[in-house]
Amino acid sequence: xxxxxxxxxxxxxxxxxxxxxxxxxxxxxxxxxxxxxxxxxxxxxxxxxxxxxxxxxxxxxxxxxxxxxxxxxxxxxxxxxxxxxxxxxxxxxxxxxxxxxxxxxxxxxxxxxxxxxxxxxxxxxxxxxxxxxxxxxxxxxxxxxxxxxxxxxxxxxxxxxxxxxxxxxxxxxxxxxxxxxxxxxxxxxxxxxxxxxxxxxxxxxxxxxxxxxxxxxxxxxxxxxxxxxxxxxxxxxxxxxxxxxxxxxxxxxxxxxxxxxxxxxxxxxxxxxxxxxxxxxxxxxxxxxxxxxxxxxxxxxxxxxxxxxxxxxxxxxxxxxxxxxxxxxxxxxxxxxxxxxxxxxxxxxxxxxxxxxxxxxxxxxxxxxxxxxxxxxxxxxxxxxxxxxxxxxxxxxxxxxxxxxxxxxxxxxxxxxxxxxxxxxxxxxxxxxxxxxxxxxxxxxxxxxxxxxxxxxxxxxxxxxxxxxxxxxxxxxxxxxxxxxxxxxxxxxxxxxxxxxxxxxxxxxxxxxxxxxx
Amino acid sequence: xxxxxxxxxxxxxxxxxxxxxxxxxxxxxxxxxxxxxxxxxxxxxxxxxxxxxxxxxxxxxxxxxxxxxxxxxxxxxxxxxxxxxxxxxxxxxxxxxxxxxxxxxxxxxxxxxxxxxxxxxxxxxxxxxxxxxxxxxxxxxxxxxxxxxxxxxxxxxxxxxxxxxxxxxxxxxxxxxxxxxxxxxxxxxxxxxxxxxxxxxxxxxxxxxxxxxxxxxxxxxxxxxxxxxxxxxxxxxxxxxxxxxxxxxxxxxxxxxxxxxxxxxxxxxxxxxxxxxxxxxxxxxxxxxxxxxxxxxxxxxxxxxxxxxxxx
Numbered sequence: 001x002x003x004x005x006x007x008x009x010x011x012x013x014x015x016x017x018x019x020x021x022x023x024x025x026x027x028x029x030x031x032x033x034x035x036x037x038x039x040x041x042x043x044x045x046x047x048x049x050x051x052x053x054x055x056x057x058x059x060x061x062x063x064x065x066x067x068x069x070x071x072x073x074x075x076x077x078x079x080x081x082x083x084x085x086x087x088x089x090x091x092x093x094x095x096x097x098x099x100x101x102x103x104x105x106x107x108x109x110x111x112x113x114x115x116x117x118x119x120x121x122x123x124x125x126x127x128x129x130x131x132x133x134x135x136x137x138x139x140x141x142x143x144x145x146x147x148x149x150x151x152x153x154x155x156x157x158x159x160x161x162x163x164x165x166x167x168x169x170x171x172x173x174x175x176x177x178x179x180x181x182x183x184x185x186x187x188x189x190x191x192x193x194x195x196x197x198x199x200x201x202x203x204x205x206x207x208x209x210x211x212x213x214x215x216x217x218x219x220x221x222x223x224x225x226x227x228x229x230x231x232x233x234x235x236x237x238x239x240x241x242x243x244x245x246x247x248x249x250x251x252x253x254x255x256x257x258x259x260x261x262x263x264x265x266x267x268x269x270x271x272x273x274x275x276x277x278x279x280x281x282x283x284x285x286x287x288x289x290x291x292x293x294x295x296x297x298x299x300x301x302x303x304x305x306x307x308x309x310x311x312x313x314x315x316x317x318x319x320x321x322x323x324x325x326x327x328x329x330x331x332x333x334x335x336x337x338x339x340x341x342x343x344x345x346x347x348x349x350x351x352x353x354x355x356x357x358x359x360x361x362x363x364x365x366x367x368x369x370x371x372x373x374x375x376x377x378x379x380x381x382x383x384x385x386x387x388x389x390x391x392x393x394x395x396x397x398x399x400x401x402x403x404x405x406x407x408x409x410x411x412x413x414x415x416x417x418x419x420x421x422x423x424x425x426x427x428x429x430x431x432x433x434x435x436x437x438x439x440x441x442x443x444x445x446x447x448x449x450x451x452x453x454x455x456x457x458x459x460x461x462x463x464x465x466x467x468x469x470x471x472x473x474x475x476x477x478x479x480x481x482x483x484x485x486x487x488x489x490x491x492x493x494x495x496x497x498x499x500x501x502x503x504x505x506x507x508x509x510x511x512x513x514x515x516x517x518x
Numbered sequence: 519x520x521x522x523x524x525x526x527x528x529x530x531x532x533x534x535x536x537x538x539x540x541x542x543x544x545x546x547x548x549x550x551x552x553x554x555x556x557x558x559x560x561x562x563x564x565x566x567x568x569x570x571x572x573x574x575x576x577x578x579x580x581x582x583x584x585x586x587x588x589x590x591x592x593x594x595x596x597x598x599x600x601x602x603x604x605x606x607x608x609x610x611x612x613x614x615x616x617x618x619x620x621x622x623x624x625x626x627x628x629x630x631x632x633x634x635x636x637x638x639x640x641x642x643x644x645x646x647x648x649x650x651x652x653x654x655x656x657x658x659x660x661x662x663x664x665x666x667x668x669x670x671x672x673x674x675x676x677x678x679x680x681x682x683x684x685x686x687x688x689x690x691x692x693x694x695x696x697x698x699x700x701x702x703x704x705x706x707x708x709x710x711x712x713x714x715x716x717x718x719x720x721x722x723x724x725x726x727x728x729x730x731x732x733x734x735x736x737x738x739x740x741x742x743x744x745x746x747x748x749x750x751x752x753x754x755x756x757x758x759x760x761x762x763x764x765x766x767x768x769x770x771x772x773x774x775x776x777x778x779x780x781x782x783x784x785x786x787x788x789x790x791x792x793x794x795x796x797x798x799x800x801x802x803x804x805x806x807x808x809x810x811x812x813x814x815x816x817x818x819x820x821x822x823x824x825x826x827x828x829x830x
Contacts, residue, residue, distance in 0.1 A: 061622060235615040244618045254618065259521050270522040272674060272823040273772040 017163050017420040018432060019084050030087035030480040033199050037192070038082065043429065049191045050081045050425050056190065062183050063241050077180060078473035081191050084422045084435055084455040088202065088481045091452065094157070094165060097349030098439060099447040100339060102153055105170065105326045106443055107342040109149040112325060113139045123341045124334055128358070131409050132325055136287060138294050139322035142311055145218050148443050149320040150327075152211070152282075154178070154453075157437045158352075159420035166352045166417065168436065170335075172319060172327035174284045177454040178207060178440045179242035180474055182249075184454075188476035200481035202451035207440065208249035211282075214444045215250075218316035219279040227276065228252045229269060231260070231283040233301045243284050257285070262305030265312040280316045281306075287321050329378045329412045330356055353415060357408040366413040367404065370397050373413040374464075375404070388464055390416060419464055422475065424457055434458045436466050437477065452477030520674040524616050526824040528675055531612040532682025535628075538605035539659035540690040540724075544569055545592055545602075546652040547723035549645070555712050563588040568697040572600055586643060593651075594639035602642065602655055606635045619675040624665050631658040672770075680767045681819065688760035688784075689812050691747055694723055696805030699744055703798035717743050724755050744793035744801065757808065761785050764815070777818040784811040 015023045020031040027035035038046065054076070062077040086094075111118050112135065118124045129135060154175030156168040185204050189196055212228065219226035232243035234256050247254035259269050260278065268275040283290065289299040294307040309315045325331070333354040336347045355362040355373075366373055370389050377385040387400050404411045421432035439453030455475040456466035466472040548566055563585050567573045570592055579597065581587035595601045599608070610632045617625045635655065641647035642655075663683075670676050698720050702713060717738045721727040730738070730746050733753060750756045754763075765781050768774045791804045 061626075248618050253519065253521060255521060256523065259523050272520045272522055272525045272678075276519070 015161070016418055016432070017159055017161050019086075019159070019420055019422040019435060020082075021423070028085070028087075030482050031085040033195055033480075034083065034085055034192075034478070037195055038423075038430075046081065046425060046430070053079060053081045053187045053191055056187050057183075060183065060186075061241075062180070077183070078459065079184060079187060080424045080433075080457055080459075080473055080475045081188065082423055082425060082430070083188055083192070083476040083478045084437075085478045085480055086437075086452060088200075088479050090165075091202075091479045093348065094439070095449040097167075097347070098155060098441045098449050099443075100343065100345060100348050101155065101167065101170070101335065102150065102441045102443045102447065104339040104342045105153075105172065105335065106148050106150055108338050109172075109320075109323055109326050110143075110147045111342075113142060113149075113322060118338070118341060121341070123337055128330060128409075132328060132331075134287075134322070134324040134328055136322035136325070138307055138311075139320070142320070144320050145316065146443075146445050148218075149323040151214060151218070151318040151320070151443055153319075153441045153443070154438045155441065157349075157439065157453075158417055161418040161420075163420075164350060166350050167335075168352055169329060169332060170327045171438075173286060173324040174239075174319070175438070175440065176239040176242050176284075177438055177456075177474075178450065179245040181440070181450060181452070181454050181477070182207065183245075184474060184476040202479040202481070204451050207448075207450055208246065210442055210448045211246070212250040212252075214442050214448070215280045215282055215316075215318060217444050218318060220313055220316060221279070223279065226279040227269075228280040228282065229255045229260075229278055231255055231257070231281050231285055233257075233285050233289070237284070239284065246282070257289075257299075257301045257303050260303040260306070262303060262309050265305070265309045265314050267303070267306065267309050267315045278315060280318065282318050287324060290317075290321060329354075329376055330358065330409070333412065352417060355413045357404050357411040357413065363404065363408055366411075367401050370401060370413075372416055374416055375400055375411060375413045378410050378412055386465070388416065422455070422457065424459070424475075426461075431461070433461070434464050434466065435475065452479045520619075520678070522824050524619060525674065525678045527612040527616045528619070528678035529682040529819065529824065531609045531616075532679040533686040534605045534609035534612065535659055535662065536683045536686035537600065537690070538602050538609065539656050540687065541570060541592060541600070541602050541605065542652040542655040542659075543725060544690075544694065544723045545589060546649060546656070547719055549589075549648060550722070551715060551719035554715060565697050565701060566592060569693045570600055571693065572598060575600075585645075589648070590643045593642035593648075602652075603635050603639050606632050606655070616675075621665055621669040624662055624670070627658065627662050627665065631655070631662070634658075674771060677767045677770050678823075681764060681771075684760045684764040684767065685812060685815060685819075687755060688757050688764070689809060691724060691755055691757050691760070692805045692808045692812070694720060695744060695747055696802050696809070698723070699740070699747075700798040700802035700805070703740055703796070703801060713740075714738050721747075726753060726755060729753050741793040741796070744791075744796070748788055748791060748793065757788055758785070761788070771823070773822055776822040777815065780811070780815040780818045784808060784815060787811050 020028060020035055022028055041049075057076050057079055063075060108118060108124075112129065116129075119126050119129060150172035152175065154171040154177060156171070157165050158168045159165050181204050195201070215228045216226045228250065229252055230243055230247040230250075232240060232254055234240065237243070244254055253259075253269065255269055260281075261268055261270065261275070267278040267281070269278050285301050288295040289301040291302045291304060291306040292299045293304045295302070306315070306317075307321065310317050310321065332351070333356050336351050339345060339347045355366045357363040357366055366375065373389045375387045375389065387396065389397065392400070419434040419436065422435045423430045424433040426433075435455050435457045437453050437455050440450045442448040455477045457473050457475055458464055458466045459473045545566060548563075552561070552563070562583075564573070564583055566588055567576050567583075572592065575598055576583070576588065576591050579591065579595075581591070591598055591601065593602045596604060598604060606628075610628050613620065613625055613628060638651060642651040666676070666679060670679075698716075702716050702720070714737075717740060718727055720743060721730050721738070724747065726747060730743065730753075733750055734742050734746060736742060746753060747756055749758045751758055751762065753759060761781055761784055765778065768777050768781065787804070787808050791801070796804070
């Protein structure tokens with residue numbers, strides 16, 4: 001049953017990076033307490049705790065919606081009870097890098113919709129801007145508060161075999177997943193209550209009040225209490241659970257487009273007491289559906305006149321319309337340059353080397369090496385259209401090369417990273433599975449980063465796709481304070497055995513032997 | 519603060535859930551009674567269609583008006599928006615997007631009820647299984663109501679659920695009186711032998727039999743039954759009680775002055791009915807009047823709270 005690091009190998013035979021274990025199987029410093037505990041508990045007990053967690057998820061109604069036969073179906077949120085651990089010292093550097101990145105991206109968006117100095121100065125190619133499908137001319141000349149456009153961002157981080165963290169992409173439109181960060185923590189606290197008592201794991205539940213503060217601060221006119229609403233496309237959206245969760249946690253209304261109306265360039269919601277003025281909209285509806293007067297005329301999710309009200313400065317919208325111009329996977333390749341250009345700083349977080357099929361030499365490199373590349377469409381999210389070269393058939397590769405040649409602007413490619421793994425409870429044993437991390441960054445007058453974020457795990461063996469819409473699950477993410485020696489600070493447990501959970505194995509299995517799990 | 523859309527969903531959910539329960543109860547009681555009586559006295563299932571207000575809708579599907587078709591139409595027909603199945607389904611659709619204002623287990627129980635009604639709908643038609651099926655519908659509706667009563671905040675969301683429920687319940691009671699009771703009063707001398715059984719059926723279709731005896735301390739008699747179901751303040755399903763509850767719920771909502779006069783108009787209509795001095799035809803006519811007056815209350819609620827104003 002013991003899992004050796006030998007089973008975690010990348011294609012050339014060298015070891016993958018495991019988030020909890022060193023190459024020789026000893027726990028990483030921040031994970032000592034956790035791994036020790038896991039080994040004490042044994043697989044049967046961990047399975048038991050996994051089962052209890054699954055039941056919790058069902059009864060708490062934590063769901064996401066998948067689409068099948070045109071019907072939305074609520075599925076329980078797949079969760080692996082073994083957390084992923086990151087040392088607080090590493091996290092502080094990552095946090096600083098994320099804040100830096102969002103500052104630069106917000107400056108970039110503000111610049112694109114106003115002076116476009118980045119283009120005039122030759123840093124960002126004019127032809128790319130002209131061909132960007134997410135650039136919204138309707139947003140030209142608008143100055144949102146604090147110069148912030150992408151107020152809420154979810155950036156995806158991955159770790160390569162050598163342990164380096166990379167930013168894989170930035171989601172600046174309507175990133176989702178933050179509600180699961182908080183729900184995962186609730187469940188993991190139940191599963192490992194003793195570890196939370198004995199070491200310092202940074203809390204995650206400050207997010208909703210930070211979000212509420214940020215949104216309130218965007219109100220066009222300073223008010224005692226700004227009227228904030230969450231705008232959802234409705235109950236059939238895959239992230240509806242999260243929309244509802246965030247509205248509830250902030251104590252604000254969850255509205256649909258038909259609940260709002262614009263009169264005299266001001267936004268109101270329809271309530272049983274009459275119309276009530278709305279100051280700030282946290283929208284979870286894509287740009288093109290926001291306002292049928294401006295964008296898609298067939299949209300029933302939006303609010304006619306909303307863009308007028310926003311341009312007139314009578315309502316704040318987060319994220320601002322047009323913010324998606326900067327999460328284009330082509331723009332991604334320029335982010336390090338943008339950080340240097342706007343902030344005069346070196347990027348603290350690394351970008352994955354990105355080949356832009358837009359340039360002939362880079363395109364040739366991609367096509368010649370397509371078997372080692374991950375090829376992505378520039379404007380899709382959710383992992384759709386992503387091709388992992390080494391898993392693809394010859395036919396799929398040829399088809400993708402054809403698609404690249406037909407529309408080079410729409411494609412970027414990156415070398416295949418050997419995504420790190422984390423021990424995960426599988427059918428018969430604990431096995432390594434690939435993980436990524438989506439922290440959430442708030443940007444307004446000040447910045448805030450979630451402590452950790454959503455660790456997504458590819459539950460299928462060998463799979464690199466972590467999206468919940470495609471068979472991914474999630475784990476709780478522990479940011480653990482470590483002492484001077486780098487080891488997790490652990491309070492000794494002398495005399496406290498009575499309060500910690502005894503392993504249930506003996507009771508359940510009638511004395512079956514404890515198993516070495518990892 | 520309550521969005522008009524959410525208020526509307528709750529109001530309709532309250533109405534549909536009550537309608538599902540009431541329809542189930544009426545079919546159950548009618549089925550129990552009809553088997554007890556000689557064919558010469560009571561043989562037609564068509565009054566059930568009249569009580570449900572579904573006579574015309576049924577005629578459109580052009581089935582023979584026999585027991586199986588009528589009960590199927592009222593219990594399980596998906597093309598009939600008033601069938602028990604569709605009422606449960608519509609209550610569920612209305613609450614689906616308003617889950618955040620309800621205690622969690624309310625939605626879960628309603629969802630389970632729908633899944634049961636959908637998968638077992640055929641049991642609601644056959645005579646042998648019908649009773650158990652309808653019993654479950656009534657019982658689960660009572661359970662949901664109990665959860666709401668015991669665990670839901672008394673905020674505007676609750677008020678709309680209760681307003682929908684009270685209005686629907688008042689309406690159902692007038693329908694039972696207008697069709698079933700009026701039919702009995704109009705019946706000729708030759709059917710009088712079994713009249714007590716049928717008055718008891720009227721009461722039990724509203725779960726009122728036992729409470730009637732406790733309240734009146736007298737044997738079942740037509741005018742007393744009408745008086746009890748219309749005006750007894752002690753019985754929660756009487757039209758008067760429903761109206762009192764409606765008034766109390768509305769008084770806690772903003773802008774209730776736009777709706778309350780319509781409720782008072784219904785109360786005035788109720789007061790005008792004199793059960794001791796009424797024949798079947800007059801009673802039927804009076805109940806039609808009450809239903810119109812209740813319809814006006816509905817219109818006022820929609821106009822005041824639920825309709826979307828187009829401009830500020």
